[in-house]
Amino acid sequence: MSKKIDNAIGLYLDGIRDGDTTAIERYTGDRYTQHNTHVKDGKAGFSEFFKEFVVRNPKRDIQVIRSFEDGNMVFLHVYQSLNDGAAKWVTLDFFDTDNDDKLIEHWDVISEFNESNYGGHSSIDGGFRVIDLDRTNENKALIRSMIRDLYIDRTGMDSLEKYVSIDQFIQHTPNSADGIQAHRSFLKDPECPLHYKEVVLCVGSGNYVATLSKATWHGDEHAQADLFRIENGKVVEHWDASEKIPPKHEWLNAGKF
Structure with a gap:
């Protein structure tokens, strides 16, 4: 360490x-x-x-x-x-x-x-073994592209397979199910409450990439953090946390980002 x-x-x-x-x-x-x-x-x-x-x-x-x-x-x-x-x-x-x-x-x-959640996974369970250190930059680029296409521009819904494995997608988000089809349904829902605006930080080590993003949830400003596990160029596991940002007059510093 x-x-x-x-x-x-x-x-x-x-x-x-x-x-x-x-x-x-x-x-x-x-x-x-x-x-x-x-x-x-x-x-x-x-x-x-x-x-x-x-x-x-x-x-x-x-x-x-x-x-x-x-x-x-x-x-x-x-x-x-x-x-x-x-x-x-x-x-x-x-x-x-x-x-x-x-x-x-x-x-x-x-x-x-x-x-x-619906798949039986908690917010933190699953393994942790860092491999593929030589693919760190490649995997970071993959995640940046995925968030841009799927979560910000929302133009890549029909090419989800470009980013997410069709064989395995373990989801740790509350009230979510495993698998690429469940994720597709969530993203294509016209009433999907989560909208990403900008990736602020993107850090990675081998097969793991974590991001911090500006987002909204039901129109309220949120900070969204995501952790992805990647195998062979596809996302196979995902953890996250989302936090509503308080009104600016309540901040005790320069802000969430």
């Missing part, structure tokens, strides 16, 4: 799970720009928010399920169970790092954890 991944996981586990808010000093660089709109910028903003967080949530089970790096960027897929399961969350996190591998910027999307 690399130092930059160690730093991202360390901040989560030491600073949030274990309640040591001084961990922000160990794992971050000269600046710490925050895009979680409920948390102020900087190290002081992190400490202020999580000092109250650990008091409100004395029991914190936090598990990093998946992690990878792409250049200076780190991606984490995290499960949180608070106060013996009173609240359960799934988070997709993106970190930028400096030349010393310290964290300098953070984006996240948080959704309620879902135990089982």
